[in-house]
Amino acid sequence: MTIKNGGKGILLTPEQLKSRRQRNVAIGLAIGLFVLLFYAVTIVKLAPGLLGGSV
Protein backbone atom coordinates (compact mmCIF):
# COMPACT_ATOMS: atom_id res chain seq x y z
CA MET A 1 0.00 0.00 0.00
CA THR A 2 1.31 3.45 -0.92
CA ILE A 3 1.81 5.96 1.91
CA LYS A 4 0.61 9.52 1.29
CA ASN A 5 3.01 12.01 2.82
CA GLY A 6 0.85 14.87 4.07
CA GLY A 7 0.48 16.59 0.68
CA LYS A 8 4.22 16.43 -0.04
CA GLY A 9 3.76 13.66 -2.56
CA ILE A 10 3.72 9.94 -2.36
CA LEU A 11 6.20 7.89 -0.40
CA LEU A 12 6.83 4.61 -2.14
CA THR A 13 7.15 1.47 -0.11
CA PRO A 14 10.47 -0.41 -0.33
CA GLU A 15 8.77 -3.04 -2.49
CA GLN A 16 7.48 -0.40 -4.92
CA LEU A 17 10.89 1.28 -5.07
CA LYS A 18 12.63 -2.03 -5.71
CA SER A 19 10.24 -3.10 -8.49
CA ARG A 20 10.42 0.35 -10.12
CA ARG A 21 14.21 0.20 -10.11
CA GLN A 22 14.11 -3.29 -11.63
CA ARG A 23 11.69 -2.13 -14.35
CA ASN A 24 13.88 0.88 -15.14
CA VAL A 25 16.98 -1.31 -15.47
CA ALA A 26 15.07 -3.75 -17.71
CA ILE A 27 13.79 -0.94 -19.96
CA GLY A 28 17.30 0.52 -20.18
CA LEU A 29 18.79 -2.85 -21.11
CA ALA A 30 16.07 -3.49 -23.69
CA ILE A 31 16.62 -0.11 -25.36
CA GLY A 32 20.40 -0.61 -25.29
CA LEU A 33 20.10 -4.05 -26.90
CA PHE A 34 17.68 -2.67 -29.49
CA VAL A 35 20.16 0.07 -30.45
CA LEU A 36 23.05 -2.42 -30.62
CA LEU A 37 20.98 -4.79 -32.74
CA PHE A 38 20.06 -2.09 -35.24
CA TYR A 39 23.67 -0.88 -35.33
CA ALA A 40 24.92 -4.42 -36.07
CA VAL A 41 22.25 -5.07 -38.71
CA THR A 42 23.01 -1.73 -40.37
CA ILE A 43 26.71 -2.56 -40.55
CA VAL A 44 25.96 -6.03 -41.96
CA LYS A 45 23.61 -4.63 -44.60
CA LEU A 46 25.79 -1.67 -45.59
CA ALA A 47 29.19 -3.37 -45.41
CA PRO A 48 29.06 -5.20 -48.79
CA GLY A 49 28.22 -1.95 -50.61
CA LEU A 50 30.87 0.04 -48.77
CA LEU A 51 33.56 -2.57 -49.36
CA GLY A 52 32.46 -2.98 -52.98
CA GLY A 53 32.85 0.75 -53.53
CA SER A 54 36.33 1.00 -51.98
CA VAL A 55 37.94 -2.11 -53.40
Place this chain on the structure above:
Amino acid sequence: MSFVGEGNGAAAGAVAISVATPGDYIALLKPRVMSLVIFTALTGLMLAPTYVHPIVGFASLLAIAVGAGASGALNMWYDADIDAVMRRTSRRPIPSGRITRPEALSFGLILSAFSVFTLGIVANWFAAALLAFTIFFYAVIYTMWLKRSTPQNIVIGGAAGALPPMVGYAAAAGHISLASFVLFAIIFIWTPPHFWALALVKAGDYERAGVPMMPNVKGPDRTRLEILLYSLILAPIGVVPYFLGFASPVYGILSACLGCMFVGLAIQVFRVRTGAEADSRAKRLFGFSILYLFLLFAEILSERVIALVAGLLG
Protein backbone atom coordinates in the same frame (compact mmCIF):
# COMPACT_ATOMS: atom_id res chain seq x y z
CA MET B 1 2.71 1.76 -14.60
CA SER B 2 -0.61 1.83 -12.86
CA PHE B 3 -1.85 4.86 -10.95
CA VAL B 4 -5.35 3.62 -10.38
CA GLY B 5 -6.05 0.56 -8.34
CA GLU B 6 -7.74 -1.42 -11.11
CA GLY B 7 -7.28 -5.12 -10.57
CA ASN B 8 -4.68 -4.57 -7.86
CA GLY B 9 -6.95 -5.10 -4.97
CA ALA B 10 -6.47 -1.50 -3.81
CA ALA B 11 -9.34 0.41 -2.30
CA ALA B 12 -11.41 2.49 -4.71
CA GLY B 13 -9.83 5.89 -5.24
CA ALA B 14 -6.55 4.91 -3.64
CA VAL B 15 -3.35 5.59 -5.54
CA ALA B 16 -1.67 2.31 -6.45
CA ILE B 17 1.84 2.16 -7.81
CA SER B 18 2.77 -0.94 -9.73
CA VAL B 19 4.86 -3.56 -7.98
CA ALA B 20 5.29 -5.57 -11.19
CA THR B 21 8.81 -6.82 -11.80
CA PRO B 22 10.43 -7.44 -15.21
CA GLY B 23 9.73 -11.13 -14.55
CA ASP B 24 6.00 -10.42 -14.55
CA TYR B 25 6.26 -8.77 -17.96
CA ILE B 26 8.32 -11.69 -19.24
CA ALA B 27 5.57 -14.02 -17.96
CA LEU B 28 3.09 -12.03 -20.09
CA LEU B 29 5.09 -13.09 -23.15
CA LYS B 30 4.48 -16.82 -22.42
CA PRO B 31 8.18 -17.76 -22.51
CA ARG B 32 7.53 -21.49 -23.01
CA VAL B 33 5.45 -20.81 -26.12
CA MET B 34 8.13 -18.34 -27.24
CA SER B 35 10.81 -21.00 -26.99
CA LEU B 36 8.76 -23.31 -29.24
CA VAL B 37 8.23 -20.44 -31.70
CA ILE B 38 11.97 -19.68 -31.79
CA PHE B 39 12.76 -23.34 -32.39
CA THR B 40 10.23 -23.85 -35.22
CA ALA B 41 10.99 -20.47 -36.82
CA LEU B 42 14.71 -21.26 -36.74
CA THR B 43 13.98 -24.56 -38.51
CA GLY B 44 12.01 -22.68 -41.19
CA LEU B 45 14.76 -20.10 -41.53
CA MET B 46 17.45 -22.76 -41.91
CA LEU B 47 15.35 -24.62 -44.46
CA ALA B 48 15.41 -21.70 -46.87
CA PRO B 49 17.89 -22.07 -49.74
CA THR B 50 19.21 -18.58 -49.10
CA TYR B 51 22.28 -17.50 -47.15
CA VAL B 52 21.32 -15.40 -44.17
CA HIS B 53 23.96 -13.50 -42.23
CA PRO B 54 23.94 -14.77 -38.62
CA ILE B 55 23.24 -11.30 -37.23
CA VAL B 56 20.30 -10.79 -39.61
CA GLY B 57 19.07 -14.29 -38.77
CA PHE B 58 19.37 -13.60 -35.03
CA ALA B 59 17.55 -10.27 -35.34
CA SER B 60 14.80 -11.90 -37.43
CA LEU B 61 14.31 -14.68 -34.89
CA LEU B 62 14.24 -12.16 -32.06
CA ALA B 63 11.55 -10.16 -33.87
CA ILE B 64 9.48 -13.30 -34.51
CA ALA B 65 9.86 -14.36 -30.86
CA VAL B 66 8.85 -10.93 -29.55
CA GLY B 67 5.90 -10.90 -31.96
CA ALA B 68 4.78 -14.26 -30.57
CA GLY B 69 5.27 -12.94 -27.04
CA ALA B 70 3.23 -9.85 -27.86
CA SER B 71 0.33 -11.98 -29.05
CA GLY B 72 0.64 -13.91 -25.76
CA ALA B 73 0.35 -10.63 -23.82
CA LEU B 74 -2.72 -9.64 -25.86
CA ASN B 75 -4.18 -13.09 -25.15
CA MET B 76 -3.65 -12.61 -21.40
CA TRP B 77 -5.16 -9.13 -21.60
CA TYR B 78 -8.35 -10.42 -23.22
CA ASP B 79 -8.59 -13.69 -21.29
CA ALA B 80 -7.90 -12.32 -17.80
CA ASP B 81 -11.42 -13.29 -16.67
CA ILE B 82 -10.97 -16.90 -17.87
CA ASP B 83 -7.43 -17.12 -16.49
CA ALA B 84 -8.66 -16.09 -13.02
CA VAL B 85 -11.07 -19.04 -12.93
CA MET B 86 -8.75 -21.74 -14.23
CA ARG B 87 -6.31 -23.31 -11.78
CA ARG B 88 -3.59 -23.66 -14.42
CA THR B 89 -3.63 -19.93 -15.24
CA SER B 90 -4.78 -18.24 -12.02
CA ARG B 91 -1.22 -17.26 -11.05
CA ARG B 92 -0.60 -15.30 -14.25
CA PRO B 93 0.36 -11.64 -13.77
CA ILE B 94 -3.11 -10.15 -14.44
CA PRO B 95 -5.30 -12.48 -12.33
CA SER B 96 -2.79 -12.28 -9.49
CA GLY B 97 -3.02 -8.47 -9.58
CA ARG B 98 0.61 -7.66 -10.36
CA ILE B 99 -0.15 -6.19 -13.78
CA THR B 100 -3.38 -4.45 -14.82
CA ARG B 101 -5.25 -5.22 -18.05
CA PRO B 102 -4.53 -1.79 -19.63
CA GLU B 103 -0.81 -2.29 -18.91
CA ALA B 104 -0.87 -5.71 -20.60
CA LEU B 105 -2.77 -4.29 -23.57
CA SER B 106 -0.28 -1.44 -24.05
CA PHE B 107 2.65 -3.82 -23.63
CA GLY B 108 1.21 -6.25 -26.21
CA LEU B 109 0.35 -3.56 -28.76
CA ILE B 110 3.72 -1.80 -28.50
CA LEU B 111 5.69 -5.04 -28.79
CA SER B 112 3.52 -6.14 -31.74
CA ALA B 113 4.28 -2.93 -33.61
CA PHE B 114 7.99 -3.05 -32.76
CA SER B 115 8.38 -6.71 -33.73
CA VAL B 116 6.65 -6.31 -37.11
CA PHE B 117 8.57 -3.11 -37.86
CA THR B 118 11.89 -4.71 -36.86
CA LEU B 119 11.31 -7.82 -38.98
CA GLY B 120 10.38 -5.62 -41.94
CA ILE B 121 13.59 -3.59 -41.57
CA VAL B 122 16.03 -6.43 -40.88
CA ALA B 123 14.52 -9.12 -43.15
CA ASN B 124 11.74 -8.16 -45.56
CA TRP B 125 8.22 -6.78 -45.50
CA PHE B 126 6.62 -10.01 -46.71
CA ALA B 127 7.86 -11.82 -43.60
CA ALA B 128 6.77 -8.82 -41.50
CA ALA B 129 3.27 -8.97 -43.01
CA LEU B 130 3.13 -12.70 -42.26
CA LEU B 131 4.18 -12.02 -38.65
CA ALA B 132 1.51 -9.30 -38.35
CA PHE B 133 -1.06 -11.77 -39.68
CA THR B 134 0.10 -14.38 -37.13
CA ILE B 135 -0.31 -11.91 -34.25
CA PHE B 136 -3.73 -10.82 -35.56
CA PHE B 137 -4.85 -14.42 -36.04
CA TYR B 138 -3.85 -15.44 -32.51
CA ALA B 139 -5.07 -12.33 -30.69
CA VAL B 140 -8.25 -11.58 -32.64
CA ILE B 141 -9.41 -14.65 -34.56
CA TYR B 142 -8.46 -17.23 -31.91
CA THR B 143 -8.55 -15.37 -28.58
CA MET B 144 -11.42 -12.95 -29.14
CA TRP B 145 -13.60 -15.04 -31.43
CA LEU B 146 -12.98 -18.79 -31.70
CA LYS B 147 -11.87 -19.64 -28.16
CA ARG B 148 -15.21 -18.78 -26.54
CA SER B 149 -17.51 -19.74 -29.39
CA THR B 150 -16.67 -23.18 -30.82
CA PRO B 151 -15.10 -26.50 -29.78
CA GLN B 152 -13.13 -26.25 -33.04
CA ASN B 153 -11.29 -23.28 -31.46
CA ILE B 154 -7.87 -24.89 -31.31
CA VAL B 155 -8.27 -26.61 -34.68
CA ILE B 156 -8.60 -23.32 -36.57
CA GLY B 157 -6.64 -21.29 -34.02
CA GLY B 158 -3.80 -23.79 -34.34
CA ALA B 159 -2.87 -22.00 -37.57
CA ALA B 160 -1.36 -19.19 -35.48
CA GLY B 161 1.00 -21.59 -33.72
CA ALA B 162 1.83 -23.29 -37.02
CA LEU B 163 2.85 -20.13 -38.88
CA PRO B 164 6.28 -19.38 -37.28
CA PRO B 165 8.24 -21.83 -39.54
CA MET B 166 6.70 -20.09 -42.55
CA VAL B 167 7.59 -16.68 -41.12
CA GLY B 168 11.16 -17.90 -40.51
CA TYR B 169 11.40 -19.23 -44.07
CA ALA B 170 9.96 -16.02 -45.49
CA ALA B 171 12.42 -13.95 -43.42
CA ALA B 172 15.29 -15.77 -45.15
CA ALA B 173 13.92 -16.33 -48.65
CA GLY B 174 11.44 -13.48 -49.12
CA HIS B 175 8.70 -15.94 -50.11
CA ILE B 176 7.14 -19.19 -48.90
CA SER B 177 7.53 -22.66 -50.38
CA LEU B 178 6.01 -26.13 -50.30
CA ALA B 179 8.64 -27.16 -47.73
CA SER B 180 7.65 -24.37 -45.35
CA PHE B 181 3.99 -25.23 -45.91
CA VAL B 182 4.68 -28.85 -44.90
CA LEU B 183 6.21 -27.64 -41.61
CA PHE B 184 3.08 -25.52 -41.13
CA ALA B 185 0.89 -28.56 -41.84
CA ILE B 186 2.75 -30.75 -39.33
CA ILE B 187 2.18 -28.27 -36.48
CA PHE B 188 -1.38 -27.52 -37.63
CA ILE B 189 -2.46 -31.18 -37.56
CA TRP B 190 -0.40 -31.85 -34.40
CA THR B 191 -2.18 -29.10 -32.40
CA PRO B 192 -5.66 -30.71 -31.91
CA PRO B 193 -4.50 -34.07 -30.46
CA HIS B 194 -1.89 -32.22 -28.36
CA PHE B 195 -4.38 -29.82 -26.76
CA TRP B 196 -7.28 -32.24 -26.54
CA ALA B 197 -5.12 -34.72 -24.62
CA LEU B 198 -4.60 -31.95 -22.05
CA ALA B 199 -8.27 -30.88 -22.25
CA LEU B 200 -9.39 -34.41 -21.39
CA VAL B 201 -7.58 -34.09 -18.05
CA LYS B 202 -8.46 -30.42 -17.45
CA ALA B 203 -12.08 -30.61 -18.67
CA GLY B 204 -13.38 -29.37 -15.30
CA ASP B 205 -11.21 -26.26 -15.48
CA TYR B 206 -12.45 -25.39 -18.97
CA GLU B 207 -16.05 -26.11 -17.92
CA ARG B 208 -15.79 -23.68 -14.98
CA ALA B 209 -14.31 -21.02 -17.22
CA GLY B 210 -17.01 -21.54 -19.86
CA VAL B 211 -14.52 -22.34 -22.60
CA PRO B 212 -16.15 -24.71 -25.12
CA MET B 213 -13.36 -27.25 -25.43
CA MET B 214 -14.11 -30.51 -27.23
CA PRO B 215 -14.41 -32.74 -24.07
CA ASN B 216 -16.99 -30.52 -22.37
CA VAL B 217 -19.04 -29.83 -25.52
CA LYS B 218 -18.96 -33.06 -27.54
CA GLY B 219 -17.95 -35.31 -24.65
CA PRO B 220 -14.76 -37.22 -23.83
CA ASP B 221 -15.60 -40.17 -26.10
CA ARG B 222 -15.95 -37.98 -29.19
CA THR B 223 -12.73 -36.19 -28.17
CA ARG B 224 -10.89 -39.52 -27.97
CA LEU B 225 -12.12 -40.44 -31.45
CA GLU B 226 -11.04 -37.06 -32.86
CA ILE B 227 -7.61 -37.41 -31.21
CA LEU B 228 -7.20 -40.78 -32.89
CA LEU B 229 -8.33 -39.47 -36.30
CA TYR B 230 -5.98 -36.47 -36.17
CA SER B 231 -3.13 -38.77 -35.08
CA LEU B 232 -3.79 -40.98 -38.09
CA ILE B 233 -3.53 -37.93 -40.36
CA LEU B 234 -0.48 -36.56 -38.54
CA ALA B 235 1.66 -39.71 -38.76
CA PRO B 236 1.93 -39.73 -42.60
CA ILE B 237 2.24 -35.94 -42.82
CA GLY B 238 5.20 -36.15 -40.46
CA VAL B 239 7.05 -38.28 -43.02
CA VAL B 240 6.36 -35.93 -45.98
CA PRO B 241 9.61 -33.91 -45.56
CA TYR B 242 11.53 -37.08 -46.44
CA PHE B 243 9.42 -37.81 -49.53
CA LEU B 244 9.73 -34.21 -50.70
CA GLY B 245 13.49 -34.50 -50.42
CA PHE B 246 14.24 -31.83 -47.83
CA ALA B 247 14.96 -34.34 -45.07
CA SER B 248 17.18 -37.43 -45.05
CA PRO B 249 16.24 -41.14 -44.82
CA VAL B 250 17.22 -40.91 -41.14
CA TYR B 251 14.43 -38.36 -40.71
CA GLY B 252 12.11 -40.62 -42.72
CA ILE B 253 12.70 -43.57 -40.39
CA LEU B 254 12.57 -41.41 -37.25
CA SER B 255 9.32 -39.68 -38.24
CA ALA B 256 7.70 -42.99 -39.25
CA CYS B 257 8.62 -44.59 -35.89
CA LEU B 258 7.49 -41.55 -33.89
CA GLY B 259 4.27 -41.35 -35.92
CA CYS B 260 3.51 -45.01 -35.13
CA MET B 261 4.16 -44.37 -31.43
CA PHE B 262 1.87 -41.31 -31.56
CA VAL B 263 -0.94 -43.39 -33.09
CA GLY B 264 -0.26 -46.18 -30.56
CA LEU B 265 -0.67 -43.77 -27.63
CA ALA B 266 -3.79 -42.28 -29.25
CA ILE B 267 -5.27 -45.79 -29.52
CA GLN B 268 -4.59 -46.28 -25.79
CA VAL B 269 -6.36 -42.97 -25.04
CA PHE B 270 -9.26 -44.14 -27.23
CA ARG B 271 -9.58 -47.52 -25.52
CA VAL B 272 -9.03 -46.66 -21.84
CA ARG B 273 -11.89 -44.31 -20.97
CA THR B 274 -12.44 -44.39 -17.22
CA GLY B 275 -10.58 -43.93 -13.97
CA ALA B 276 -7.12 -42.67 -13.16
CA GLU B 277 -5.66 -44.86 -15.91
CA ALA B 278 -7.59 -42.89 -18.56
CA ASP B 279 -6.10 -39.62 -17.26
CA SER B 280 -2.68 -41.21 -17.16
CA ARG B 281 -2.93 -42.27 -20.85
CA ALA B 282 -4.05 -38.78 -21.86
CA LYS B 283 -1.17 -37.18 -19.94
CA ARG B 284 1.26 -39.61 -21.55
CA LEU B 285 0.01 -38.67 -25.03
CA PHE B 286 0.25 -34.97 -24.14
CA GLY B 287 3.86 -35.37 -23.00
CA PHE B 288 4.79 -37.51 -25.99
CA SER B 289 3.23 -35.03 -28.44
CA ILE B 290 5.70 -32.38 -27.24
CA LEU B 291 8.60 -34.79 -27.67
CA TYR B 292 7.30 -35.81 -31.12
CA LEU B 293 7.25 -32.26 -32.48
CA PHE B 294 10.59 -31.43 -30.87
CA LEU B 295 12.34 -34.47 -32.36
CA LEU B 296 10.95 -33.94 -35.88
CA PHE B 297 12.03 -30.30 -36.01
CA ALA B 298 15.33 -31.00 -34.23
CA GLU B 299 16.19 -33.64 -36.85
CA ILE B 300 15.40 -31.31 -39.77
CA LEU B 301 17.31 -28.49 -38.08
CA SER B 302 20.36 -30.60 -37.30
CA GLU B 303 20.45 -31.91 -40.89
CA ARG B 304 20.44 -28.33 -42.19
CA VAL B 305 23.16 -27.28 -39.75
CA ILE B 306 25.33 -30.26 -40.76
CA ALA B 307 24.77 -29.44 -44.47
CA LEU B 308 25.67 -25.80 -43.82
CA VAL B 309 28.86 -26.67 -41.92
CA ALA B 310 29.83 -29.22 -44.58
CA GLY B 311 29.29 -26.57 -47.26
CA LEU B 312 31.44 -24.04 -45.38
CA LEU B 313 34.24 -26.59 -44.92
CA GLY B 314 34.29 -27.24 -48.62
